Amino acid sequence: MTTAETSTDTPHIVICTTGGTITASTTPEGAVVAGDSDPATQAMLDELRAVLPEQIRVSARAVIDADSSTFGPAEWDLLVDAVADVLSDPGVSGVVVTHGTDTLEETAMALDLHHDDPRPVAITGAQRPADHPEADGPANLLDAVLLAADPVSRDLGVLVVLGRAILQARGVRKWHTTDPVAFARNSPEHPVEDLPPELERPTLPGRARFADTRVDVIACPPGADAVAVRASVDAGSRGLILEGSGSGNLPPLVADAVAQLADDRPDIVMVVSSRVPRGEATPAYGGRGGGAELANRGVLSSGYLRSGQARVLLAALLSVADQAPADDAAAAVATEIRRSWPKYHLYS
Structure with a gap:
């Protein structure tokens, strides 16, 4: 991981990868399989760099490589530690976590409860595997990186980014098994002048070990x-x-x-x-x-x-x-x- 200082004009976004459908492939029998995704991850990053604005720099860090349906408390611990470690570098402008959608809502909550840094953390994934003719992962990843690089996202905590939707972590829930707009947020309606109290996002006074x-x-x-x-x-x-x-x-x-x-x-x-x-x-x-x-x-x-x-x-x-x-x-x-x-x- 680089330790070079990064100015706000040349943001450095670190992508923490965990496998999931965004890098999954399809077997001849039609089963979608996550894991062993290094080639797909590299292809995803190459495609991303080809369309990103030149001033945005990205690097990747492999944290886990599995289907998120296998994740649980131990994986939440790994990801909380990994994101904190990435953000210990002052040259990092923001973090993107690529994650399977099955358990993304739990990981988002675990991260948000610990995230007291103003720099954004965006979690994204895909509903279609990387080899699907209409794969949604590349567009979701691009949106997440652009969001993490934008100063407007500071102080908003952990954000879930899929299907062109941007949602705060608390209250988010997977609402559809296949639709590209995979997540919705369960919250009441508030007029703009009456901001909801959850925007204060209280974080934990210590580090939880799930x-x-x-x-x-x-x-x-x-x-x-x-x-x-x-x-x-x-x-x-x-x-x-x-x-x-x-x-x-x-x-x-x-x-x-x-x-x-x-x-x-x-x-x-x-x-x-x-x-x-x-x-x-x-x-x-x-x-x-x-x-x-x-x-x-x-x-x-x-x-x-x-x-x-x-x-x-x-x-x-x-x-x-x-x-x-x-x-x-x-x-x-x-x-x-x-x-x-x-x-x-x-x-x-």
Whole structure:
């Protein structure tokens, strides 16, 4: 990695590659395969340099080479470290991360929670493999590099760039399996003069280590029982993201187990989300399993975050809290996380 100073007139953008569909190829049988993408990555960079303005310089750093459906907490740790390391060079103007779309929303959240540098980080990918006759990766990468090189992108945090859409990381979600406009952002409408509070983007007070902190997402469809909740607790989960219905409501048997768990294990933090694609999860309804009753038990609501990003946030808060003085009891740590949760999730 270069350490040469780069002026604002000659921006240097570092592309961190992780594999994914943007460099994937298609087998004779029609299967799209990610990994072993060095030749495709080099071709992508050559094509990019051919169309970039001369004053923008790009270099690449391979971080991972795999399908993002295989990514998890260990890969989030690798990418947070890699981006921080790249930005330790003052000559770098911005970072682009190429990433598979399957788990891009989780990585974007993990990066954004740590990104307190004004320089932009853009995450991009593709819905069609590199050898597709209408591959969308090259245009997405060009857009991401141009965005990362533009001073207007400073102080906006991590940005998701696909299909000509530019979205802030918090609240973003993959909304379509094949459409080139792969992502949408779950957020309320705000007039220009009333900027949403999430633009402040509070970052973590320390470095989270995701691989050391287990948080499970549990689907809670109509009629579900408590088997999955108990299994996660028995497996050592520190937190549970409960994906309910409506604005964040749970089936009766799950609600009963959650109530019992709140009494018996106050050290386990529970957050209720919703299977509904858009809108806010709020403690609105009373009654057995209603969000308001859950809130009375200390269960948090995910707001405009959906399950994937809520999981990343909760794991990050638990991990950072673990680095506090050792005499902090687990139940006290959980209480502090419940208190600070609205500060970090979207639109508190």
